Amino acid sequence: MLPFRTLINISKQSPVAVYLQIANSLVNLIRGGVIKPGVLLPSTREMADILQVHRKTIVAAYEELHVQDWTETMPRKGIVVSQRLPEIKPRTFKRERNKTGYENNAPFVFKSLLPLTAARATSSLTYKLVINDGFPDARIAPVSLLLKEYRRFFDDAASSALTMAGEKAGSINLRTAIASFLSGTRGLNITSQNVLLSRGAQMAIYIAAAMIIKPGSTVVVGEPNYAMANMIFEQFGAKLLRVPVDENGIDVDAIERICAKKKPSLLYVIPHHHHPTTVTLSAERRMKLLQLVRTYNLPVIEDDYDYDFHYNHNPILPLASADHGGNVIYIGSLTKFLAPSLRVGYMAAPENFIQQAAQLKLMIDIRGDNFLEEALAALSNAGHIQRHLKKSVKLYHQRRDMFCDLLENELAGVVSFTKPQGGMAVWATFNKKYSLSSISQRAAAHGLFISNGSTYNSGNINYNALRMGFASLNEKEMKDVVGIIKKVL
Amino acid sequence: MLPFRTLINISKQSPVAVYLQIANSLVNLIRGGVIKPGVLLPSTREMADILQVHRKTIVAAYEELHVQDWTETMPRKGIVVSQRLPEIKPRTFKRERNKTGYENNAPFVFKSLLPLTAARATSSLTYKLVINDGFPDARIAPVSLLLKEYRRFFDDAASSALTMAGEKAGSINLRTAIASFLSGTRGLNITSQNVLLSRGAQMAIYIAAAMIIKPGSTVVVGEPNYAMANMIFEQFGAKLLRVPVDENGIDVDAIERICAKKKPSLLYVIPHHHHPTTVTLSAERRMKLLQLVRTYNLPVIEDDYDYDFHYNHNPILPLASADHGGNVIYIGSLTKFLAPSLRVGYMAAPENFIQQAAQLKLMIDIRGDNFLEEALAALSNAGHIQRHLKKSVKLYHQRRDMFCDLLENELAGVVSFTKPQGGMAVWATFNKKYSLSSISQRAAAHGLFISNGSTYNSGNINYNALRMGFASLNEKEMKDVVGIIKKVL
Structure with missing residues (x-):
């Protein structure tokens, strides 16, 4: 007889019932070829004795094997392993025990992606302070109002209709809002039919890129650029044509020279508070760019994620608001209004593009979180979102001034930056004497997360710079952050 | 002078300040080439007179144009449109007015996707009752507990660390749980390093497919199959090899014949309560399949979305729990435990696959909703999720029996079905005499959403069948649903 005592592991601490542990162990022995088809199992009495459990437990375990079709009852013989099961070449017990399918790397070929070079902490919980990339302050978000609205849908039977019969492009109420x-x-002269909801601006960029880029496509991007956008484009097989970004934004003359030679498949621009450099695309360049778009019928992703947070004057109207012949796919986000974890973004584009994009989104995320979308629509229709936006713009404006003063006063000679006209971050270039990667390492020991800057580098260029998000830091936190940086220089 | 009175539209009802409406209109006229570079604008006094607004409003509008760099001040002359702006060929005023970039279809080429044939309502709000695809009952979800946990993170400054320095594959706490x-x-013998979190099982299928499928790959699927999975595979350029599904699940002998000829790139199986037919893959076929997987090193997506809801006996252990040599990508979902809108799914796979998949997920959805993931981890660690699961399984078991009885008693001769061993839906085939598409249409008039079945059809096969989700319907709702169906036959 097989050494069942050794082969079957029972743990009284496990939340899994003992009878089921026994049944599962037996299934594994059958599947592994240790117990072969046709083999007679010990009687329930014998097995109970071997395993030192109550006989009823074995009866339950055998019953489980039976209903799952692993065994059959032979009259006047007992319970045998089903003869219909295929026979497995037996292996040594040793090798079979605790054998798992996930010991090794995957044995099949799969796509290998470019690594994102950002240093990531193994445990985020060791950080007391975080310099993020430019996130809103979740602490001031109207989250109680939002969750109150959200909660309502869970009690309402009719909400079920939202999930089944809803719109593919997302909540019609939120799209209308x-x-x-x-x-x-x-x-923008649009209706809800021009709007697709997504999980943050990120998914909207991914979907737009998936719709337009084919292997071998060329995509014009700024240098530097939002690293995740570059990754997406390269992921779809595009060749990046990098165009300089200066204090007036992306170099439109350089884009014109590219178009004159060969029309690119796509242009990606961030007109407000460019990521990472925070510069704003000037009025002059926007007009030139509009001409190019019309002349060449050039598809554009206008990623205007930061439009609503401009402090010096009103933000400049996007390309999407002008006559662009339907070429501009306009992308933005409500995430910046609320909290980085509440990921609701949108894409505005010609209706036929939105319809196809919605089809793709369905494959990636089905219909998203309908309840959240409906709750946001309700908050927006009641004016709460707009009120919160006003309040945040005022607060972040103050925080920008406070943070820039701190950098100037406390880190002069260490950090150079241009005060951003808007947004939630300062593009801070560190003096080459101070390596960001060692600052980042040493700051961690003081409980501060600060990027080592590698995400912002591209190719061989080491900017030794990072985006320092100020919007989510209050005055004390800012001072603590700057204090730790000074300490670890 | 230009007819500014006609060109500039002011609405006192608009939430946008009047000065900004005027500034924006002027920007549009400049961008459209109606007002050319170098042109002198009317003085603030004149313009105030023309537009019948206070002079201070015009001063503010001109100030706005100036800070946005659309205009410059010429000493002793006045405000002129910036001469640095490129000149635009003027158009007729008529054509320019209310010109929008989204009038027409997109003028550029983009991917056109297969249409999902499901009939979708234009407004979900007209439905009082919904027969869904097999969703849990959101009304019984532990949503108050969940939102209480969730809420906590918004007040905690340290939560910010989760969003910036967190793990790419999702919350380490939830992955561990x-x-x-x-x-x-x-x-499954796995650690958190084998787990990737996603937005529902759907995104996990999408990501796994994106990693494995290349144009021209072959993917073995059941016929019928979960339509969205087929769409994803075809979207990535795969050729589908359709294999029959009978009462014991997918035909494994047919898969063997395919492998013997040429190894396919991927196999997609739904072992429990196959979608749409609800059949369970038998123990015998699972063993044969495991042999095939090991023999051919065949990559498998095991979509076991319904494992936790089995009523007749314990569910059968998945392929992923046996020795599969690392070939099985196991996919499941917490969405079924909670509510269809709370989309949290997972993928378990070899560590190197998970690392690359996490990289792709980052591009699609960055890090998801960290707060929700942490809140779910907390609920799971406190045992709430498990308690709720037990409660739901008991309730859905009762509802399955009740619903099947109703169908048998009230719709005999109309609907044929096999009582499912688990899951949240019955695969109901309607007698050919009764066309589902007309039933669906007529039921809508009675406030009932019932699928016309087209999503479940494939190729030329019209099954005249649908999944009737019972888990989200209480006794009264079930009776109402069946009553309406009887009425509209």
Whole structure:
């Protein structure tokens, strides 16, 4: 007889019932070829004795094997392993015990992606302070109002309709609210049919890129650029054509020279508070760019994630609000209004593009979180989102001034930067004497997360710079952050 | 002078300040080439007179144009449109007014996707009752507990660390909880490093497919199959090899014949309560399949979305729990435990696959909703998720019996079905005399959403069948649903 005592592991601490542990162990022995088809199992009495459990437990375990079709009852013989099961070449017990399918690397071929070079902490919980990339302050978000609205849908039987019979492009109520918001604040002449909801601006960029890029496509991007956008484009097989970004934004003359030679498949621009450098694309360049777009029918992703947070004057109207012949895919986000974890973004584009994009989104994320979308629509229609936006812009404006003063006063000669006209971060270039990677390492020991800057580097260029998000830091936190940086220089 | 009175539209009802409406209109006229570079604008006094607004409003509008760099001040002359702006060929005023970039279809080429044939309502709000695809009942979800946990993170400054310095594959706490849950309930020998979190099982399928499929790959699927999975595979350029599904699940002998000829790139199986037919893959076929997987090193997506809801006996251990040599990518979901809108799924796979998959997920959805993931981890660690699961399984078991009785008693001769061993839906085939598409249409008039079945059809096959989700319907709702169907036959 097989050494069942050794082969079957029972743990009284496990939340899994003992009878089921026994049944599962037996299934594994059958599947592994240790117990072969046709083999007679010990009687329930014998097995109970071997395993030192109550006989009823074995009866339950055998019953489980039986209903799952692993065994059959032979009259006047007992319970045998089903003869219909295929026979497995037996292996040594030793090798079979605790054998797992996940010991080794995957044996099949799969796509290997470019690594994102950002240093990531193994445990985020060791950090007391974080310099993020430019995130809103979740602490001031109208989250109680939002969750109150959100909660309602869970009690309502009719909500089920939202999930099954809802719109593929996302909640029609939220899309309507966004269309009206974009038309009011940015002059976009659109309806809800031009709007697709996504998980943050990120998914909107991914979907737009998936729709337009083929292997071998060329995509014009700024240098530097939002690293994740570059990754997406390269992921789809595009060749990046990098164009300089200066204090007036992306170099439109350089884009024109590219178009004159060969029309690229796509242009990606960040007109407000470019990521990472925070510069704003000037009015002059925007007009030139519009001409190019019309002349060449050039598809553009206008990633205007930061439009609503401009402090010096009103933000400049996007390309999407002008006559662009339907070429501009406009992308933004509500995440910046609320909290980095509440990922609701949108894409505005011609209706036929939105319809196809919605089809792709369905494959990636089905219909998203309908309840959250409906709750946000309700908050927006009641004016709460707009009120919160006003309040945040005022607060972040103050925090920008406070943070820039601190950098100037406390880190002069260490950090150079241009005060951003808006947004939630300062693009801070560190003096080459101070390596960001060692600052980052040493700051961690003081409980401060600060990027080592590698995410912002591209190719061989080491900017020794990072985006320092100020919007989520209050005055004390800012001072603590700067204090730790000074200490570890 | 230009007819500014006609060109500039002011609405006192608009939430946008009047000065900004005027500034934006002027920007549009400049961008459209109606007002050319170098042109002198009317004085503030004149313009105030033309537009019948206070002079201070015009001063503010001109100030706005100036800080945005659209205009410059010429000493002793006045405000002129910036001469640095490129000149635009003027158009007629008529054509320019209310010109929008989104009038027409996109003028550039983009990917056109296969349409999903499901009939979708334009407004979900007209439905009082919904027969869904097999969703849990959101009304019984422990949502108050969840939102209480969730809420906490918004007040905590340290939460910011989760968003910036967190793990690419998702919350380490939730991944650890899931690894331990999968090992306890399914015998998977994994750690958190084998787990990737996603937005529902859907995104996990998408990511796994994106990693494995190249144009021209072959993917073995059941016929019928989960339509969205087929769409994903075809989207990535795969050729589908369709294999029959009978009452014991997918035909493994047919898969063997395919492998013997030429190894396919991927196999997609749904072992429990196959979608749409609800059949369970038998123990015998699972063993044969495991042999095939080992023999051919065949990559498998095991979509076991319904494992936790089995009523007749314990569910059968997945392929992923046996020795599969690292070939099985195991996919599941917490969405079924909670509510269809709370989309948290997972993938368990070899560590190197998970690392690359996490990289792709980052591009699609950055780090997801960290707060939700942490809140779920806390609920799971406190045992709430497990308690709720037990409660739901008991309730859905009762509802399955009740619903099947109703169908048998009230719709005999109309609907044929096999009582499912688990899951949240019955695969109901309607008698050819009764066309589902007309039933669906007529039911809508009675406030009932019932699928017309087209999503479940494939190629030329019209099954005249649908999944009737019972888990989210209480007794009264079930009776109402069946009553309406009887009425509209």
